[in-house]
Amino acid sequence: MLNKVRTVSYTLPWDDAPVDISFVFENEKPAGIHGFVTQKEDKFVFEDGTAARFWGTNFNSAANFPSHEYSDMVAKRLAKFGLNLVRFHQLDGDWSNPNIFQFTKGRRLNDTMSLDPESMDRLDYLIYALKKEGIYVYMDMLTYRRFRTGDGARSPEDLADGARPASNFDPVLIQRQKEFCSQIWERYNPYTKLKYCDDPVFAMMEIVNENELLSNYSCKFLTEPYRTELEDMYQEWRQKKGLAPETVPVDLASESNAELMRFKMEVQTRYFEDMYSYMRKIGVRIPIAGTTWKFGFAASQQSQTKMDFMDVHPYHYNWGWKPEMKLVDNRSMLAHFDPWYNAGSFMRLANKPFFISEWDVPWPNPWRAECVLNLAAVSALQGWGGTAIHTYRYDCRPNVDMIAEPITGDALAGVPYRSGVFDTFNDPAKFGLFYHAALIMRRGDVAESQRFLAVPYKGIMASDCNADLPDGKDHILCQDDFPALDGAAEVVKIGTLPEGVAKPAHAELHDGSERIVAKDAVEFVSESGELYRNSARKVAYIDTARTKAAYGFLGAAGEIKLKNLKIKCENPFAVIALSSLSDAPLADSDNILLTAVGRADNTDTVYNNEGTVQYSKGHGPVQAEVITADIELESSQTGFHVEAITSHGMHVGRTEVTEKEGKVSFRIGGTFASIYYLIQKM
Numbered sequence: 001m002l003n004k005v006r007t008v009s010y011t012l013p014w015d016d017a018p019v020d021i022s023f024v025f026e027n028e029k030p031a032g033i034h035g036f037v038t039q040k041e042d043k044f045v046f047e048d049g050t051a052a053r054f055w056g057t058n059f060n061s062a063a064n065f066p067s068h069e070y071s072d073m074v075a076k077r078l079a080k081f082g083l084n085l086v087r088f089h090q091l092d093g094d095w096s097n098p099n100i101f102q103f104t105k106g107r108r109l110n111d112t113m114s115l116d117p118e119s120m121d122r123l124d125y126l127i128y129a130l131k132k133e134g135i136y137v138y139m140d141m142l143t144y145r146r147f148r149t150g151d152g153a154r155s156p157e158d159l160a161d162g163a164r165p166a167s168n169f170d171p172v173l174i175q176r177q178k179e180f181c182s183q184i185w186e187r188y189n190p191y192t193k194l195k196y197c198d199d200p201v202f203a204m205m206e207i208v209n210e211n212e213l214l215s216n217y218s219c220k221f222l223t224e225p226y227r228t229e230l231e232d233m234y235q236e237w238r239q240k241k242g243l244a245p246e247t248v249p250v251d252l253a254s255e256s257n258a259e260l261m262r263f264k265m266e267v268q269t270r271y272f273e274d275m276y277s278y279m280r281k282i283g284v285r286i287p288i289a290g291t292t293w294k295f296g297f298a299a300s301q302q303s304q305t306k307m308d309f310m311d312v313h314p315y316h317y318n319w320g321w322k323p324e325m326k327l328v329d330n331r332s333m334l335a336h337f338d339p340w341y342n343a344g345s346f347m348r349l350a351n352k353p354f355f356i357s358e359w360d361v362p363w364p365n366p367w368r369a370e371c372v373l374n375l376a377a378v379s380a381l382q383g384w385g386g387t388a389i390h391t392y393r394y395d396c397r398p399n400v401d402m403i404a405e406p407i408t409g410d411a412l413a414g415v416p417y418r419s420g421v422f423d424t425f426n427d428p429a430k431f432g433l434f435y436h437a438a439l440i441m442r443r444g445d446v447a448e449s450q451r452f453l454a455v456p457y458k459g460i461m462a463s464d465c466n467a468d469l470p471d472g473k474d475h476i477l478c479q480d481d482f483p484a485l486d487g488a489a490e491v492v493k494i495g496t497l498p499e500g501v502a503k504p505a506h507a508e509l510h511d512g513s514e515r516i517v518a519k520d521a522v523e524f525v526s527e528s529g530e531l532y533r534n535s536a537r538k539v540a541y542i543d544t545a546r547t548k549a550a551y552g553f554l555g556a557a558g559e560i561k562l563k564n565l566k567i568k569c570e571n572p573f574a575v576i577a578l579s580s581l582s583d584a585p586l587a588d589s590d591n592i593l594l595t596a597v598g599r600a601d602n603t604d605t606v607y608n609n610e611g612t613v614q615y616s617k618g619h620g621p622v623q624a625e626v627i628t629a630d631i632e633l634e635s636s637q638t639g640f641h642v643e644a645i646t647s648h649g650m651h652v653g654r655t656e657v658t659e660k661e662g663k664v665s666f667r668i669g670g671t672f673a674s675i676y677y678l679i680q681k682m
Contacts, residue, residue, distance in 0.1 A: 017080035032200030054386030056085030061096030082438025095413035111150025128191035197283035214296030219253035298477035341489035346479035350495035358390035376437035380446035401620030449493035487517035545585035549577035590681035596627035628669030
């Protein structure tokens with residue numbers, strides 16, 4: 001896709017960073033310096049009152065068990081990019097080598113009731129290394145564990161990953177989960193000299209990943225004897241309610257059976273509250289979420305009202321991708337009315353913190369660079385607790401010099417999208433923008449909305465709010481039932497308020513049927529005026545004192561005028577961002593990072609003419625399209641040099657600078673082209 005444009009080789013090094021912004025957050029080390037993370041209404045707050053905001057990533061499967069040397073390296077690398085959280089994901093992934101139950105493959109495991117000593121030593125040290133660099137940990141307790149005969153699981157060969165959804169109600173499976181939680185949280189870490197439950201490096205945790213009992217999707221995984229077990233529980237529940245028995249077999253996956261949905265919500269709520277109580281009993285002090293799955297919508301949200309925060313996973317991705325198809329999702333998220341926020345706005349409880357522990361627009365989407373700053377800016381506007389991209393990587397191989405280099409063949413455990421496409425650690429189009437995203441989110445460069453709209457609703461089924469349903473069909477309440485949520489996240493802080501949940505004092509009630517953004521709108525402007533997006537032109541701006549950016553299809557936009565900054569880009573698509581690396585605003589700063597990145601891909605990737613089918617993944621090094629643009633910055637400072645920075649942090653050359661009448665002007669993308677430029681007073 002890049003064979004007809006000028007490119008520069010720019011593989012982000014696996015063991016270092018081109019630019020180091022860790023000094024901006026040098027007073028935030030070690031992790032836990034402010035005490036434990038706590039919850040105060042809709043905010044995460046450290047014990048000493050400091051706001052807790054996170055920009056992070058996931059470590060998946062084998063990436064959670066690196067050597068000690070790798071742990072030290074990766075912790076320093078993350079800090080240099082500005083990250084301050086890692087979610088440990090898929091620790092229990094059966095496919096992974098290592099995983100938490102087995103460091104090496106070969107010996108048959110009869111059960112999953114013991115933690116492998118070597119795996120745990122590596123995990124202990126990784127926590128220690130991250131803590132030193134000011135990086136917190138989000139613990140993910142049940143993800144892809146494959147229960148075995150020795151665990152007491154019935155017909156374990158038929159169970160889905162994580163025993164979904166039987167793990168939400170079967171007593172034996174719940175007991176195994178509790179035992180695992182005890183093994184983790186009561187463990188003494190010889191490197192930090194603390195038990196896990198006593199270490200403030202842990203910021204938050206979830207009980208179960210993407211696993212619930214309420215949706216049609218999850219109930220399709222019900223196998224015998226668990227299906228009959230749940231059906232019997234339902235019939236007994238009906239009897240206690242004075243309802244006639246339902247004809248068997250009951251369609252347990254139905255989302256239109258109101259009584260069934262209310263029963264399942266009771267079961268789901270009981271599971272979450274039982275596990276929550278157990279966590280507190282064994283000494284866990286950090287905020288706890290139930291699950292990270294939006295499916296089940298109103299029922300799922302209301303089953304978690306006693307939890308400490310809500311967590312949802314948004315993706316912009318064609319999930320129908322198969323290895324033999326080689327399809328490419330080449331949609332621009334900027335063209336969508338609501339790219340991926342309305343479901344999160346619905347699931348956000350107005351009185352709880354909100355977190356996004358997985359998100360992505362994965363390679364090979366050519367426009368994926370547009371997602372990073374958009375999400376960071378909206379997260380800050382919304383006052384969310386933070387985000388973690390899925391994923392940093394699935395393993396720890398050194399010297400990887402291409403995007404999405406497969407770990408094996410075309411899949412892991414039969415899942416194609418685990419074969420590299422979500423690895424982001426060396427992708428300049430995404431991870432390359434994390435410097436600015438971290439500053440936006442952690443430093444608060446984008447201001448939180450001053451207004452907070454809480455959309456109240458009652459019940460869990462559409463019939464609870466509206467008896468006039470088409471064709472007499474009922475459904476679980478979701479974001480589609482509340483026009484107010486559509487497109488609102490980029491404009492004003494918003495969440496929902498189920499009946500019986502207290503309204504935060506600083507929120508105002510808003511009728512969910514009253515749109516905030518007109519149905520035919522193409523412009524989305526935050527109330528502060530700091531954020532702007534035009535879905536027709538597919539361009540967006542961030543205009544704050546310390547970070548300014550223009551991103552999307554800039555070539556057709558002409559000269560972009562932000563406060564104290566003008567940008568004129570020649571490339572059809574690009575992201576151009578400037579952030580002050582001092583406490584001063586850009587107009588007074590003597591140290592500024594400029595990132596200019598657009599399309600990036602491997603060398604010799606091959607696609608069809610439309611860019612919708614990929615014939616070859618190519619090879620390293622990664623090639624980034626050279627972004628050519630004229631920049632004019634109003635500044636109180638003089639004596640600037642603009643240096644192009646290579647992927648290994650070398651100054652490759654200077655860009656000519658003109659300073660006149662308080663304006664600093666220069667052109668990027670010339671002789672010394674890069675994706676990073678340091679604008680510094682000499």
